Amino acid sequence: MRQTMAVYLENCNFRVIQAENGREGLAIFLEKNPDLMILDLQMPGMSGLDLLAAIKSDLPVIPTIVVSGTGSRDDVIATLKLGAWDYISKPIVDLAVLENAVTKALNKARLITENKRYQLHLEEEVSLRTAELLRREQELKMTLISVVDVVASMVEKRDPYTAGHEQRVSALALAIARELGLDEDRYEGLGLAATIHDLGKVAIPSEILSKPGKLTAIEYSLIQTHAQIGHDILTKGTAGFPWPIKTIVHQHHERIDGSGYPLGLKGRDLLIESRILAVADVVEAMASHRPYRAALGIQPALAEITRYRGIRYDREVVEACLAVFAKRQFSFEYS
Numbered sequence: 272m273r274q275t276m277a278v279y280l281e282n283c284n285f286r287v288i289q290a291e292n293g294r295e296g297l298a299i300f301l302e303k304n305p306d307l308m309i310l311d312l313q314m315p316g317m318s319g320l321d322l323l324a325a326i327k328s329d330l331p332v333i334p335t336i337v338v339s340g341t342g343s344r345d346d347v348i349a350t351l352k353l354g355a356w357d358y359i360s361k362p363i364v365d366l367a368v369l370e371n372a373v374t375k376a377l378n379k380a381r382l383i384t385e386n387k388r389y390q391l392h393l394e395e396e397v398s399l400r401t402a403e404l405l406r407r408e409q410e411l412k413m414t415l416i417s418v419v420d421v422v423a424s425m426v427e428k429r430d431p432y433t434a435g436h437e438q439r440v441s442a443l444a445l446a447i448a449r450e451l452g453l454d455e456d457r458y459e460g461l462g463l464a465a466t467i468h469d470l471g472k473v474a475i476p477s478e479i480l481s482k483p484g485k486l487t488a489i490e491y492s493l494i495q496t497h498a499q500i501g502h503d504i505l506t507k508g509t510a511g512f513p514w515p516i517k518t519i520v521h522q523h524h525e526r527i528d529g530s531g532y533p534l535g536l537k538g539r540d541l542l543i544e545s546r547i548l549a550v551a552d553v554v555e556a557m558a559s560h561r562p563y564r565a566a567l568g569i570q571p572a573l574a575e576i577t578r579y580r581g582i583r584y585d586r587e588v589v590e591a592c593l594a595v596f597a598k599r600q601f602s603f604e605y606s
């Protein structure tokens with residue numbers, strides 16, 4: 272029967288390797304790595320079921336066709352459970368049935384292999400592209416950060432009396448953001464926005480910025496334009512920024528009761544970043560030396576935000592700021 276099947280399949284252009292028994296079959300299988308295996312259940316030395324089990328544990332996708340005459344229903348179920356792809360009962364009256372089964376199994380195996388290869392290729396492609404995107408995003412962020420640093424030091428050069436103000440505000444804003452558990456993504460944007468929040472002051476004459484005495488109403492309203500100017504400058508320059516930096520800068524003098532400037536926005540219309548920055552800015556400004564007065568110290572600054580919590584300043588942000596100082600997690604650094 273084995274000879275007959277081999278001759279028939281060779282005539283159908285398949286290359287056939289024969290084995291006398293199960294053990295020899297397994298050895299040939301391991302050595303030659305065939306595309307398909309046809310086996311009987313009752314073979315000398317090693318049964319068909321044992322052979323199937325040995326093959327399947329080694330290579331799960333090899334197509335196997337069981338040809339057996341002893342096949343009880345239980346045998347058939349057992350072979351299929353062990354992963355046989357097809358079961359043909361002996362005697363095989365028409366060998367075309369065998370050829371069909373072989374062709375079908377080989378086609379199916381080819382599809383499975385191609386599919387796996389495609390899947391693997393796709394996964395590799397996706398992970399490569401993702402890594403590339405992440406790298407570029409990181410590069411872009413680093414570039415943006417250095418641009419912001421340059422702009423910040425430029426602004427500071429024009430306004431030496433408040434040197435370090437923006438850095439200290441940024442440090443406090445980030446400490447408050449940590450306390451509040453702000454998202455990591457927004458955290459970065461807040462830090463950058465805080466670093467350049469007074470950027471618009473480049474358009475204000477430095478005599479006004481560093482005027483030692485009390486400002487006139489006109490001078491004060493001129494200074495107030497810096498929030499809008501900063502926003503306008505950043506609108507042109509930050510289109511590619513992944514954070515709402517221009518909006519944070521725009522809103523840093525807004526107050527939650529609508530008493531701030533330039534738009535008089537209220538409460539939840541303000542970004543959380545802007546509400547944090549507003550508090551950090553006020554605390555730093557009061558605590559530190561200004562051109563027109565000496566430093567007031569941290570306690571009056573904290574008293575000011577406490578007094579206006581829930582009125583001018585976001586209540587939760589104020590609580591977080593007080594907590595940051597109370598826990599001694601934060602202090603301003605002056606160089």
Ligand SMILES: [Fe+2]
Nearest residue numbers: 468469523524
């Ligand atoms: Fe400001």
